[in-house]
Amino acid sequence: MRAVSYDSYAPDNSRLTLGEIPDPKVGPGQVLIEVRAAGVNPVDWKVMAGGLDGLMDAVFPVVPGWDVAGVVRALGADTPEFAVGDEVMAYARKDVVQAGTFAEYVAVNAQAVARKPAALEWAPAGGLPLAGLTALRSLDRLGAGSGDTLLVHGASGGVGSIAVQLGVERGARVLGTASPRNHDFVRSLGGEPVEYGEGLAERVRELAPEGVNAVADFVGGQLETTRAVLAPGGRHISVADPEVEQHGGHWVWVRPDGAKLAELAALVERGAVTVEVARTFPLDRAGEALDASRTGHTRGKLVIMP
Template sequence: MRAVTYDAYTTDDSRLRAGEVPDPRLGPGQVLIEVRAAGVNPVDWKIMAGGLDAMMDAVFPVIPGWDVAGVVRAAGPDTPEFAPGDEVMAYARKHVVHAGTFAQYVAVDAAACARRPAALGWEQAGGLPLAGMTAQRTLDRLAVGAGDVVLVHGAAGGVGSLAVQIARTRGARVVGTASERNHDHLRGLGAEPVVYGDGLAGRVRDLVPGGVTAVADFVGGQLDTTLAVLAGGGRHASVADNTVEEHGGHWIWVRPDGARLAELAALADKGELTVEVAGTFPLEEVGAAFAASRTGHTRGKLVITP
């Protein structure tokens, strides 16, 4: 099959190679997915740079990618949940960095898979799993519900835009930080936009004089602002800054979980959750997708389409 690989930790995107690699082996409880779309996430290029080496073993050459949407082509032993022809999506992180989703085929644990919602196209479904489940888990840890006022740092990004929508389905009021060019977009999602940068805490306090009850940080480097705008007893969490734990916050990591992913699919089919696709790239242009992701200014999701 064709796939993208790199053969050592590197920050040089020219080390990414598109070429032929062996087909995946299919183990018990797994499905073989023909990849139609695979979302790009910052963790993909951070792993390539060695950023998770202290946490996870890597077996080179590595095929990057943790998101996937595609068609089941085969099921391993004792895998009654899915059959060839099923359209699925998954957050396909494994215990070892090696056989990712930027490829024609990938073997994924059936327990990580959910059926693709009819409301989302392939590219949208491929961009949903990790970003959507990160937003979902963050809001779960914050116990966000009706009556909450939530500040979302990075509300126009891939994770933040999904967090805005999910929080709104739970009855929360949402204030979201973004550049001014994305403010109309945030209003369309149901958030009250504020410009990030110097003076952010004051602008949030102008909107919510009593302080927000929860803060979801999908950017990093926002702890001072977070603490300045939290109401008494407020909760906060970050996916990008583990120092929040020293200040009563939660550092978020999401687990593969097909049942929780199916909940997001249900929201999509009810018209309550959508995924904006910022750009699509073939296997030969994964380096360009990584470069775009590194800018931190992409609205929505970047997606690889093998």
């Protein structure tokens, strides 16, 4: 099969190549997915640079990518949950970094897989799993809901834009940091935009003089601001800054979870959650997609479509 891979860590795309590699083996309890769309996430280039080497083993060559939407083409032994031809999606992270989704096929544990809503197009389906599950787990850890004022750092990004919608769906008042060019987008999600950068804490306090009850940081480096605007007894999480654990917060690391992904699919089906796709790329332009992600200024999701 055709796949993008790299044979050693690198801070850029210099080790990234497109070529033929063996088709994946399909073990018991796994499904073989023909990839129609694979979301691009910052963790992809961070892993490629060796940023998670202290947490996860890598077996080279590595195929990057942890998001997938596609069609089931084969079943491993004892996998009654799915059938060949099912349209599915999954957060496909494995215990070892090696066989990712920037490829024509990927084998995924059935527990991580959920059916794709029929009306959801391939590109947003490929961008939903990691970002959506991260947003969902973050709001679950916060217990954010009715009566809360929730601040979302990075509200126009892939994870943040879904978190805004989930917060609104749960009845929270949601403030979201974004650049001025993305303020209308944040409003369209049901949030109240706040310009990020110097003076952010003061701007948040103008909107919420008593402080906010909950903060979700999807950017990193926001701890000082978070602490400045958090009301007494408030809760906060970060997906990018483990230091929050030293200040009463939670460092969130999302897990593959087909059941939770099915919850998100149900929300998508009834229109409570949408996935903004900024750009799509063919497999041979995966390096461009990773470069676009590195800028940190993408609204919504970048998606590779083999």
